[in-house]
Amino acid sequence: MRGDVVACERCPRLRRWCREVAATRVKRFQDQEYWGRPVPGFGDPRARLLVVGLAPAAHGGNRTGRVFTGDRSGDFLFAALHRAGFASQSESVARDDGLKLRDCYVAAAARCAPPANKPLPAELARCREYLSREWALLTRVRAVLVLGRIGMDGCLAMLRETGRPLPRGLAFAHGAAHDLGGGVRLFCSYHVSQQNTFTGRLTPARFDAVLAQAKEHIGSGH
Ligand code: SF4
Secondary structure (H helix, E strand, O other), X not given: OHHHHHHOOOOHHHHHHHHHHHHHOOHXXXXXXXXXXXXXXXXXXXXXXXEEEOOOOOOOHHHHOOOOOOOHHHHHHHHHHHHOOOEXXXXXXXXXXXXXXXXXXXXXXXXXXXXXXXXXXXXXXXHHHHHXXXXXXXXXXXXXXXXXXXXXXXXXXXXXXXXXOOOOOOOOOOOOEEEEEOOEEEEEEOOOOHHHHOOOOOOHHHHHHHHHHHHHHHHHOO
Protein backbone atom coordinates (compact mmCIF):
# COMPACT_ATOMS: atom_id res chain seq x y z
CA MET A 1 0.00 0.00 0.00
CA ARG A 2 2.85 2.37 0.84
CA GLY A 3 4.23 1.82 -2.66
CA ASP A 4 0.84 2.60 -4.22
CA VAL A 5 0.59 5.89 -2.33
CA VAL A 6 4.13 7.01 -3.14
CA ALA A 7 3.66 6.24 -6.86
CA CYS A 8 0.18 7.81 -7.11
CA GLU A 9 -0.29 10.40 -9.88
CA ARG A 10 -4.07 10.72 -9.85
CA CYS A 11 -4.24 14.44 -9.07
CA PRO A 12 -2.24 16.32 -11.72
CA ARG A 13 -2.62 19.70 -9.98
CA LEU A 14 -1.18 18.38 -6.71
CA ARG A 15 1.55 16.32 -8.30
CA ARG A 16 2.71 19.38 -10.30
CA TRP A 17 2.69 21.56 -7.20
CA CYS A 18 4.64 19.06 -5.06
CA ARG A 19 7.28 18.64 -7.75
CA GLU A 20 7.55 22.38 -8.24
CA VAL A 21 8.00 23.02 -4.50
CA ALA A 22 10.57 20.21 -4.35
CA ALA A 23 12.53 21.74 -7.22
CA THR A 24 12.47 25.36 -6.03
CA ARG A 25 12.59 24.74 -2.20
CA VAL A 26 12.76 27.56 0.35
CA LYS A 27 15.90 29.35 1.34
CA ARG A 28 16.28 27.65 4.73
CA PHE A 29 16.14 24.18 3.11
CA GLN A 30 18.05 24.96 -0.09
CA ASP A 31 20.70 22.34 0.73
CA GLN A 32 18.14 19.53 1.22
CA GLU A 33 16.69 17.11 -1.24
CA TYR A 34 12.89 17.23 -1.02
CA TRP A 35 10.75 14.11 -1.06
CA GLY A 36 8.26 15.71 -3.49
CA ARG A 37 6.02 12.62 -3.73
CA PRO A 38 2.78 11.58 -2.01
CA VAL A 39 3.30 10.96 1.72
CA PRO A 40 2.04 7.65 3.18
CA GLY A 41 0.55 7.26 6.66
CA PHE A 42 2.88 6.35 9.49
CA GLY A 43 2.74 4.43 12.74
CA ASP A 44 1.85 1.24 14.55
CA PRO A 45 -0.12 -1.27 12.44
CA ARG A 46 -1.74 -2.51 15.68
CA ALA A 47 -2.82 1.01 16.64
CA ARG A 48 -6.00 1.61 18.60
CA LEU A 49 -5.71 5.36 18.02
CA LEU A 50 -5.96 6.70 14.46
CA VAL A 51 -5.12 10.39 13.95
CA VAL A 52 -6.32 11.96 10.71
CA GLY A 53 -4.96 15.32 9.59
CA LEU A 54 -5.50 17.35 6.45
CA ALA A 55 -2.52 16.99 4.09
CA PRO A 56 1.27 17.20 4.12
CA ALA A 57 2.81 20.66 4.29
CA ALA A 58 4.83 21.93 1.32
CA HIS A 59 8.06 22.22 3.33
CA GLY A 60 7.15 19.65 6.01
CA GLY A 61 5.93 16.24 4.85
CA ASN A 62 6.56 17.11 1.21
CA ARG A 63 10.19 17.77 2.13
CA THR A 64 10.84 14.95 4.60
CA GLY A 65 8.57 12.22 3.21
CA ARG A 66 6.87 11.49 6.53
CA VAL A 67 3.54 12.85 7.61
CA PHE A 68 3.70 15.80 10.09
CA THR A 69 7.48 15.71 9.98
CA GLY A 70 9.73 18.74 9.73
CA ASP A 71 7.25 21.52 10.43
CA ARG A 72 5.62 23.34 13.36
CA SER A 73 2.40 21.34 13.09
CA GLY A 74 4.40 18.15 13.55
CA ASP A 75 6.32 19.66 16.49
CA PHE A 76 3.00 20.35 18.19
CA LEU A 77 1.38 17.01 17.35
CA PHE A 78 4.25 14.68 18.20
CA ALA A 79 5.13 16.55 21.41
CA ALA A 80 1.53 15.90 22.51
CA LEU A 81 1.61 12.25 21.39
CA HIS A 82 4.85 11.85 23.34
CA ARG A 83 3.32 13.38 26.48
CA ALA A 84 0.41 10.95 26.13
CA GLY A 85 2.73 7.96 25.70
CA PHE A 86 1.97 7.27 22.03
CA ALA A 87 5.30 8.50 20.59
CA SER A 88 8.81 7.42 21.56
CA GLN A 89 10.09 11.00 21.28
CA SER A 90 8.67 14.47 20.94
CA GLU A 91 10.76 15.42 17.91
CA SER A 92 9.75 14.56 14.38
CA VAL A 93 12.32 16.04 12.04
CA ALA A 94 13.27 13.40 9.45
CA ARG A 95 12.28 9.91 8.24
CA ASP A 96 15.33 8.44 9.98
CA ASP A 97 15.08 10.33 13.28
CA GLY A 98 14.18 7.17 15.22
CA LEU A 99 10.60 8.19 16.06
CA LYS A 100 8.31 5.25 16.77
CA LEU A 101 4.61 5.35 17.43
CA ARG A 102 3.00 2.94 19.89
CA ASP A 103 -0.69 2.13 19.61
CA CYS A 104 -1.10 5.10 17.25
CA TYR A 105 -1.17 5.63 13.49
CA VAL A 106 -1.14 9.03 11.77
CA ALA A 107 -2.73 9.57 8.35
CA ALA A 108 -4.12 12.46 6.33
CA ALA A 109 -7.19 13.16 4.22
CA ALA A 110 -4.93 13.99 1.23
CA ARG A 111 -1.44 12.57 0.71
CA CYS A 112 -0.03 15.33 -1.47
CA ALA A 113 0.77 18.85 -0.29
CA PRO A 114 -1.86 21.21 -1.76
CA PRO A 115 -1.31 24.85 -2.76
CA ALA A 116 -2.41 27.14 0.10
CA ASN A 117 -3.09 23.99 2.19
CA LYS A 118 -6.41 23.58 0.37
CA PRO A 119 -7.07 20.33 -1.45
CA LEU A 120 -10.06 20.42 -3.80
CA PRO A 121 -13.10 18.25 -3.05
CA ALA A 122 -12.34 16.03 -6.07
CA GLU A 123 -8.75 15.52 -4.85
CA LEU A 124 -9.93 14.59 -1.37
CA ALA A 125 -12.44 12.16 -2.87
CA ARG A 126 -9.75 10.50 -5.01
CA CYS A 127 -7.38 10.17 -2.06
CA ARG A 128 -9.97 8.60 0.25
CA GLU A 129 -9.16 5.21 -1.19
CA TYR A 130 -5.91 5.22 0.79
CA LEU A 131 -7.63 6.08 4.07
CA SER A 132 -10.11 3.35 3.34
CA ARG A 133 -7.36 0.81 2.72
CA GLU A 134 -5.60 1.84 5.93
CA TRP A 135 -8.88 1.54 7.81
CA ALA A 136 -9.28 -2.02 6.54
CA LEU A 137 -5.75 -2.87 7.72
CA LEU A 138 -5.95 -1.11 11.09
CA THR A 139 -8.38 -3.58 12.58
CA ARG A 140 -7.77 -2.62 16.24
CA VAL A 141 -8.71 1.06 15.99
CA ARG A 142 -11.13 2.18 18.72
CA ALA A 143 -10.54 5.93 18.71
CA VAL A 144 -10.31 8.21 15.69
CA LEU A 145 -8.93 11.66 16.40
CA VAL A 146 -9.68 14.06 13.56
CA LEU A 147 -7.71 17.27 13.23
CA GLY A 148 -10.07 19.85 11.76
CA ARG A 149 -13.34 19.68 9.90
CA ILE A 150 -11.85 18.45 6.61
CA GLY A 151 -10.22 15.50 8.39
CA MET A 152 -13.54 14.71 10.04
CA ASP A 153 -15.55 14.99 6.80
CA GLY A 154 -13.01 12.77 5.02
CA CYS A 155 -13.18 10.13 7.73
CA LEU A 156 -16.95 10.07 7.86
CA ALA A 157 -17.23 9.93 4.06
CA MET A 158 -14.75 7.05 3.99
CA LEU A 159 -16.68 5.15 6.68
CA ARG A 160 -19.99 5.69 4.86
CA GLU A 161 -18.40 4.40 1.67
CA THR A 162 -17.43 1.21 3.51
CA GLY A 163 -21.12 0.75 4.32
CA ARG A 164 -20.88 1.65 8.00
CA PRO A 165 -24.20 3.10 9.17
CA LEU A 166 -23.55 6.51 10.76
CA PRO A 167 -25.88 9.14 12.14
CA ARG A 168 -26.30 12.20 9.90
CA GLY A 169 -25.31 15.69 11.01
CA LEU A 170 -22.42 14.83 13.32
CA ALA A 171 -21.13 18.24 14.38
CA PHE A 172 -17.52 19.31 14.40
CA ALA A 173 -16.34 21.26 17.45
CA HIS A 174 -13.11 21.15 19.37
CA GLY A 175 -13.56 18.57 22.12
CA ALA A 176 -16.69 17.02 20.57
CA ALA A 177 -16.92 13.22 20.53
CA HIS A 178 -19.27 10.93 18.61
CA ASP A 179 -20.05 7.25 18.77
CA LEU A 180 -19.30 5.48 15.46
CA GLY A 181 -20.65 2.11 16.56
CA GLY A 182 -18.76 -1.12 17.18
CA GLY A 183 -16.94 0.41 20.16
CA VAL A 184 -15.27 3.07 17.96
CA ARG A 185 -15.48 6.71 18.96
CA LEU A 186 -14.61 9.84 17.00
CA PHE A 187 -12.84 12.70 18.80
CA CYS A 188 -12.56 16.18 17.25
CA SER A 189 -9.81 18.73 17.63
CA TYR A 190 -8.89 21.91 15.85
CA HIS A 191 -6.11 21.24 13.37
CA VAL A 192 -2.58 21.53 14.78
CA SER A 193 -1.62 24.12 12.12
CA GLN A 194 0.27 27.26 13.09
CA GLN A 195 -2.83 29.25 12.24
CA ASN A 196 -4.42 27.69 15.35
CA THR A 197 -1.41 27.06 17.59
CA PHE A 198 0.27 30.47 17.11
CA THR A 199 -2.96 32.34 17.73
CA GLY A 200 -3.68 30.42 20.95
CA ARG A 201 -6.88 28.93 19.52
CA LEU A 202 -5.34 25.52 20.10
CA THR A 203 -3.04 25.26 23.12
CA PRO A 204 -1.09 22.17 24.23
CA ALA A 205 -3.47 21.89 27.20
CA ARG A 206 -6.58 21.97 24.99
CA PHE A 207 -5.11 19.35 22.67
CA ASP A 208 -3.92 17.18 25.57
CA ALA A 209 -7.47 17.21 26.93
CA VAL A 210 -8.88 15.71 23.71
CA LEU A 211 -6.06 13.19 23.51
CA ALA A 212 -6.76 12.20 27.13
CA GLN A 213 -10.43 11.54 26.26
CA ALA A 214 -9.39 9.33 23.35
CA LYS A 215 -6.88 7.50 25.53
CA GLU A 216 -9.45 6.95 28.23
CA HIS A 217 -11.86 5.49 25.67
CA ILE A 218 -9.18 3.13 24.32
CA GLY A 219 -8.49 1.89 27.83
CA SER A 220 -12.13 1.64 28.83
CA GLY A 221 -12.78 -1.72 27.21
CA HIS A 222 -16.29 -0.64 26.11
S1 SF4 B 1 -3.68 13.49 -3.32
FE1 SF4 B 1 -3.88 11.28 -3.09
S2 SF4 B 1 -5.01 10.59 -4.91
FE2 SF4 B 1 -4.20 12.64 -5.36
S3 SF4 B 1 -2.20 12.27 -6.34
FE3 SF4 B 1 -1.81 12.56 -4.16
S4 SF4 B 1 -1.81 10.48 -3.32
FE4 SF4 B 1 -2.81 10.39 -5.33
